[in-house]
Amino acid sequence: MLIIENLTKIYENGFKALSNINLEIPEGQFVAIIGLSGSGKSTLLRCINRLIDPTEGRIIWRGLDITSATDDELRQIRRRIGMIFQQFNLVKRSSVITNVMSGRLGYINPLFSLVNYVPRVEHERALAALERVGIAEKAYQRASSLSGGQQQRVGIARALMQNPELMLADEPVASLDPATSHSVMKYLELLNKEDGITILCSLHFLSLARAYADRVIALKDGRLEFDGPPEQIDNERFRQIYGEDAVEVEIH
Amino acid sequence: MLNRLTSRGARRRLLMVVAAAAVLIIFAYGWSVTDINLNRPQEPLRQQNVGNALRELLSPNIFQQDYTIINATTPILMDCPADGSAPAPAEPTGGDEPHIVVIPACAHSGEIVTVQGYNFYPDSLARINWIATDGERRIRQVVGTSNDNFVTNTDGTFTVEIEVPRIRGTSGQTHTVEAQGRFPAGLPRFSDTTGLVLEKMIETIFLALIATSLSILPSAILSFFAAHNLMRPVRMSLGSLLVGFALLPVGWLLGTEVLGRIGTLAVNLGKGAGFNLGAVGALSSLFLFAAVTSSRAQASNISLNSDHLREIASKLLLAVVVVATIGLLGGLGILFGGLFTEGLLRYLSNFIGSLGQLVELAILPIAGITGAFAVSSAGMSLALNGLKKLHGAPAHLLGGVLGAICGAILMGMVASIGMQAAWLGLLPPVAAASLASGILPALYRRFVPQPARPTAAGRSIQTALSWVGIIAALVGTAAVLNVDRAVIAGTLPSTRSSVSLPGLTLYPYITQAMLIGAVLGGLSAALAGTKATFPLGEILYNTTRTILNALRSIEPLIMGLVFVIWVGIGPFAGVLALTLHSIASLGKLYSEQIENIDSGPIEALQSTGANRLQTIMYAVVPQIIPPYIAFTMYRWDINVRMSTIIGFVGGGGVGFLLQQQINLLRYRDAGVAVLAIAIVVSVLDYASASIRERVM
Structure with a gap:
């Protein structure tokens, strides 16, 4: 169970990205977060693993208070929370397998990293993760030589290395074409259904949310605008979330 | 509207004219300040001098030809007999030996005779001697010239006129006319100057190479502290920071005392012949133990109450192992240094031996630093839980106490630097000012009710208060520490009355500074409380940047001057200057x-739970390797250029030679050095550019 209480984030320039968000997300849900650009989707996701420190409020995950964790505790919490990004955030010059193994760093003795040593078993684990996302044959290529969809799958494999119980996906398909988008979303769905990983995924397209999510959370100007199953979003709700002039675009 | 537009245009034009006039005047002033004088270059003497110098520079003395002198003689009768039986002039023999003919074959003192030479070396120097019966050679200059030598024709012949020397009482004697011609002996070879320049050029290239490679590691480490994007997010709770900082001197003392002994022991163990593999085994197993104990358990559940004692023990153990390993390696280096005295291995042996000596010299500071960091990091993790539970007044009280201790330590360190030179005395007031900058704004925030969202007015009041505090601390500290006297008269603080503690001498100057530090630090930290976050990264970033900028603004030539005083004239001084x-x-x-x-x-990587070191190793390092290689090549290129002139101040390399040659006005030799520099610099320029292109 992930509990978000009165979460507020005000940036140093005074911009209020999130105001008083309250959420409860049970284990195993696939939650889509929708909203316009700048509505606070990324800030919300980054507050959960404290890539951004919230201004006020608490985030409690499995009884652990993330917001008050010390650096060391935070690292232990973070290694159970996977995250994938819109820009994939791979080290482009490094090989695919190195990128995937770097997802395991939270479990490896930091002294080993100084000499770039990775235990054998982690290597095997990385190959297995790549196998799972279907690009094991690319393991020793440079990350930059892969297509966008393949890079995002490397990102998923990297998150898998953490043995995550919660997965944060920040616009994972916004840089991809529709067909590739679906393939990446399918992998996320697989993780949700097979491994029971809770997934919080911010999306631009409502159609993707309708196709994959159990529950949709809509943000507007940092406030919670809607929280419920995707079927409940009718035209009126849609305009509330996206503004009067918006038209829903289907993505196939 | 139109009117306003035109008036604006006119104003702009007027402004442009004024600006142009100002620029012109500034430029004209510069013209006269730099003493530009168009008459001097036109003076004939100067033109001739520069012409000669350039001619010689452009005729570098690269090759050398050895010569032998071959003599050809012919007799001449002094005073033609009165009976007119003058001997007939000898005919050219027609052989291929060099020979000469004098016409006429008899002559009076002071007469002009013609000397013809055959089969001499073409276009080379020759001279004519007159040998009287006393056997003495008298050089006869060619009539109409003032040179002893003349140049033979292209076909190896010459025809010159000489004057018969006026010697008394020679009538009737037969004298000898001798022509000495220069003939090349052997093949042309490289001149001694070329050899010397080559030797110095190799020294130059290696000087640059060593300086560059020595600078890579320190500058790579410093670069992380000078990168804003890495340092900005580094924040710490003030309480932890203060605990850590207060423990630094304790750790240093413990380190030099305890770890220092271990390190010295390890050095001696490594040096000694009694060294055996058992020591290596013991150390490596110790290392493994430390590594294992410091690794985090791979438990699937998250334990937030990690075992602090085990962590601390492993940190201290790691410090011991690090110092012992370094010491052992240093000792081994010294051992290896004495092994070879001949062959190529001699260089290696000497090099590793020097490194070993360096370790031996530095083992106490290394132990001190390691100890300081180990103790302070152990103390921080020990205090973490306690600090977390502390709230309200106790947090501020503890902050005050810790802040006072840390302020005193900081000001004490700064003051001991400030004692070394008069102008370094400016540092303590600056440090005091930075300690004091937060006090007044914090008081304002505490005692004036604050709106929920900070207003612009509130912010500017706080800025103003901060400046008041800064200036007050600056002036106050300067007054207490007599900085004005130090700066104006250049006098250092008195060292007369002092209190001696074991390993530490406290002068009144330092104690005063420490008191100021204690008050300011205590106040600041008490107001902030232990819970406040401290922008450690921002401070480290600014400090590193300031030091780097200050160092960079000092030209290597000036650094070279100082290092020459320290380590003497030679390439070592140059290496140190260029490295710095x-x-x-x-x-x-x-x-x-x-x-x-x-x-x-x-x-x-942060989101995966990697720590800072791991994030840098896996996310930053792979991205910066190509530009690092490129910039290192570029720096080597610059260092080669610099090392060609670092010799001008005694820093070794080809510049030292060039300066000597120029001072001795040997421009042909200087030409060789200039040519060598031009070749090496352009080759390296090309090489470094192509390597940079390839890696980028």
Whole structure:
């Protein structure tokens, strides 16, 4: 169970990205977060693993208070929370397998990293993760030589290395074409259904949310605008979330 | 509207004219300040001098030809007999030996005779001697010239007129006319100057190489501290920081005392012949133990109450192992240093021996630093839980106490630097000012009710208060420590009355500074409380940047002057000067590369739970390796250029030779050095450019 209480984030320039968000997300849900650009989707996701420190409020995950964790505790919490990004955030010059193994760093003795040593078993684990996302044959290529969809799958494999119980996906398909988008979303769905990983995924397209999510959370100007199953979003709700002039675009 | 537009245009034009006039005047002033004088270059003597110098520079003395002198003689009768039976002039023999003919074959003193030479070396120097019966050679200059030598024709002949020397009482004697011609002996070879220049050029290239490679590691480490994107997020709770800082001197003392002994023991163990593999085994197993104990358990559940004692023990153990390993390696180095005295291995042996000596010399500071960091980091993790539970007044009280201790330590350190030179005395007031900058704004926030969202007015009041505090602390500290006297008269603080503690001498100057530090630090930290976050990264970043910029602004030539005083004339001084400058310069260049990297992977790795070191190793390092290689090559290129002139101040290399040659006005030799520099610099320029192109 992930509990978000009165979460507020005000940036140093005074911009209020999130105001008083309250959420409860049970284990195993696939939650889509929708909203316009700048509505606070990324800030919300980054507050959960404290890539951004919230201004006020608490985030409690499995009884652990993330917001008050010390650096060391935070690292232990973070290694159970996977995250994938819109820009994939791979080290482009490094090989695919190195990128995937770097997802395991939270479990490896930091002294080993100084000499770039990775235990054998982690290597095997990385190959297995790549196998799972279907690009094991690319393991020793440079990350930059892969297509966008393949890079995002490397990102998923990297998150898998953490043995995550919660997965944060920040616009994972916004840089991809529709067909590739679906393939990446399918992998996320697989993780949700097979491994029971809770997934919080911010999306631009409502159609993707309708196709994959159990529950949709809509943000507007940092406030919670809607929280419920995707079927409940009718035209009126849609305009509330996206503004009067918006038209829903289907993505196939 | 139109009117306003035109008037604006007119104003702009007027402004442009005024600006242009101002620029012109500034430029004209510069013209006269730099003493530009168009008459001097036109003076004939100067033109001739510069012509000669350039001619010689452009005729570098690269090759050398050895010559032998071959003599050809012919007799001449002094005073033609009165009976007119003058001997007939000898005919050219027609052989291929060099020979000469004098016409006429008899002559009076003071007469002009013609000397013809055959089969001499073409276009080379020759001279005519007159040998009387006394056997003495008298050089006869060619009539109409003032040179002893003349040049033979292209076909190896010559025809010159000489005057018969006026010697009394020679009538009737037969004298000898001798022509000495220069003939090349053997093949042309490289001149001695070329050899010397080559030797010095190799020294120059290696000087640059060593300086560059020595600077890589320090500047790479510094570059991380000078990269804003890496340092900005580094924040710490003030309480932890103060605990850590207060423990630094304790750790240093413990380190030099305890770890220092271990380190010295390890050095001796490594040096000694009694060294055996058992020591290596014991140390490596110790290392393994430390590594294992410090590794985090791979438990699937998250334990937030990690075992602090085990962690602390492993940190201290690690410190012991690090110092012992370094010491052992240093000792082994010294051992190896004495092994070979001949052959190529001699260089290696000497090099490793020097490194070993360096370790031996530095083992106490190394132990001190390691101890300081180990103790302070152990103390921080021990205090973490306690500090977390502390709230309200106790947090502020503890902050005050710790702040006072840390302020005193900080000001004590700064003051001991400030004692070394008059103008370094400016440092303590600056440090005091930075300690004091937060006090007044914090008081304002505490005692004036604050609106929920900070207003612009509130912010500017706080800025103003902060400046008041800064200036007050600056002036106050300067007055207490007599900085004005130090700066104006250049006098150092008195060292007369002092209190001696074991390993530490406290002068009144330092104690005063420490008192100020205690008050200011205590106040600041008490107001902030232990819970406040401290922008440690921002402070480290600014400090590193300031030091790098200051170092970079000092030209290597000036650094060279200082190092020549320290280590004497020679390439070592040059290496030190170039290394120091390269560290500053590469540190800046490297850090800019870090600031340019893609921040995505850093964010991604942080989100996986990697710690800071791991994030740097896996997200930053792969991105910066190509630009680091490129900039290192570039720096080597610059260092070669610099090392060609570092010799002018005694820093070794080809510049030292060039300066001597110029001072002795040997421009043909100087030409060789200039040519060598031009070749090496352009080759390296090309090489470094192509390597840079390839890696980027």
